[in-house]
Amino acid sequence: MNTTQTAPAHAHAAAIDETRLQAFLGRTVDDLSASYVGVMVSLGRRLGLYRTLAGSGPLSSHEIAHRSGCAERYVREWLNSQVATGYILYHPSSATYELPPEHAAVLADEESPLYLAPAWEVPASMWLDQERTLEVFRTGEGVPWSAHNERLYCGVSAFYRNCYKGQLVPQWLPALEGAADRLRAGARVADVGCGHGHSTILLAEAFPRSRFHGFDTHEGSIAAARENAVAAGVAARTEFTVTSAKDYPAGPYDMICFFDCLHDMGDPVGAATHARACIAEDGMVMVIEPLAHDAVENNVGSISRLYYGASTALCCPHSRSEEVGLALGAQAGPARLREVFQRAGFTRFRVAQENPFNLILEVRP
Ligand SMILES: C[S@@+](CC[C@H](N)C(=O)[O-])C[C@H]1O[C@@H](n2cnc3c(N)ncnc32)[C@H](O)[C@@H]1O
Incomplete structure (x- = not known):
């Protein structure tokens, strides 16, 4: 035997x-x-x-x-x-x-850039939606962003709003060559996967001469973004539309932003290819992605386990629910992100800044 x-x-x-x-x-x-x-x-x-x-x-x-x-x-x-x-x-x-x-x-x-208390709404929604996650683990299918418990959107929105408030305009934007000057002078900006529009609104508040277009496939988020823009007094220079990263109007845009959403998309290369078609020749793409290294063995510790958890229960399932379903994952790392933009026809890519939570990328035609 x-x-x-x-x-x-x-x-x-x-x-x-x-x-x-x-x-x-x-x-x-x-x-x-x-x-x-x-x-x-x-x-x-x-x-x-x-x-x-x-x-x-x-x-x-x-x-x-x-x-x-x-x-x-x-x-x-x-x-x-x-x-x-x-x-x-x-x-x-x-x-x-x-x-x-x-x-x-x-x-x-609630106004502090370090305000973290609502972030626990995210794991709450992950527990509430677990049956669906179990199902897609077995079938390999996806769960769209729109199919989650409401607590997900409140948690993500509140968490990002404060994080962006403290960093987007004062720290991240200046890391991109000439970006702030361009926005000060008056630029046309697309915020793709804008969610509740907090990033769009912060930029609109800081740069009154520019015009901002927020795009997202999630209707509830776009409705919230419109309300938030009215409340912030920037409705006249912001516009929010329910549409996908591969379908928004052609622009051209001086700046196209992907803030913590590229890895969520089913077809990030398709989204980047559309951005390449819509960006002005002297324009730039600003990408914020979760901090990650290229090798899985280097993505360890409290921040990575947070991102891998969210990626498993939220990001990969959403990506699998869309066309292509690449499931890049929230810990893709700079090399894979660079490849996405290279395949889309962009020639310049650099990590403009990183902090314990984020990679800030500058991509140009
Ligand atoms: C983690 S949330 C980030 C939202 C926002 N950028 C922020 O930082 O607060 C990801 C967003 O990407 C959107 N999204 C996912 N796939 C998309 C696609 N193919 N086209 C446009 N938006 C998409 C989702 O609906 C969701 O609002």
Whole structure:
């Protein structure tokens, strides 16, 4: 009898290293408890508990419950969970709780570029949509961006809005040669895959002489973008249209932007080819993609695991739902992104800037 054919798969498993096992167990318990923290953050955000604590100094659980209109016993338990995770300080001598200003910038201040609290809406939607994800893992089919739980759009939109607010105009745009001057003078700009239009609106606010066209296939996002533009007072110089990255009107545009959406597309080469046809000969394409290296073994750590998770449950499924279905993935890395634009007929490509979260790319005809 051929034992290699009948032996169970685990028969060749290496001996267990007890230290390594305990370290890994500790790591997974950390991750499990971090996922509970996400639920607590969502409660704190939606009940206004962080807002109540921000800038108020030390407060008792009764005072926090009173100010936020919640039941004290629940609030106290939530506060203790936040103390356990290090988000809120506890002063035993006065039995009071305090949110330090640095933590308030991340958890309470909705205008802070570091405001992260709504980002937990994204994994919430990933859990809610898991049955569909299980299904497409088995069939290889896709899930369009529009088919997700509403919490995805709120989370992504709020997260990106603040991130762009802090960085797009002051930091990223100046990394592209001559971009700010061109927009100051008056340019025609396409923001492809614009989502809720936060990037488009920020640019429109900063460069009143330019005209901005936001394009996205998701109707709900385009409706939200129009409302956001009206609220920001830039409706007259922005226009939002439901259309795909391969179909928007030809321009020509002085600048075409792909902000955190190229890898989501089913046919990124087709989208880049359309951009090549629509860009002015002296124009430029600005691409923001999640920070990634070219080799999978270099894409490790907290940022990469966040992006790979989103890529598995959101980006690849959306891409597979579209024509071609390339599923480039949110950790494609500069070499693969360069190849996309080269295949589309662009000749110049450079990483203009990178930070722990993003790659900022400049692409020219
Ligand atoms: C992760 S969201 C980013 C949205 C926005 N750029 C931002 O940074 O807030 C990706 C967006 O790309 C859009 N999208 C995906 N495929 C598209 C396509 N083929 N054409 C146009 N938009 C597309 C989705 O509808 C979604 O709004």
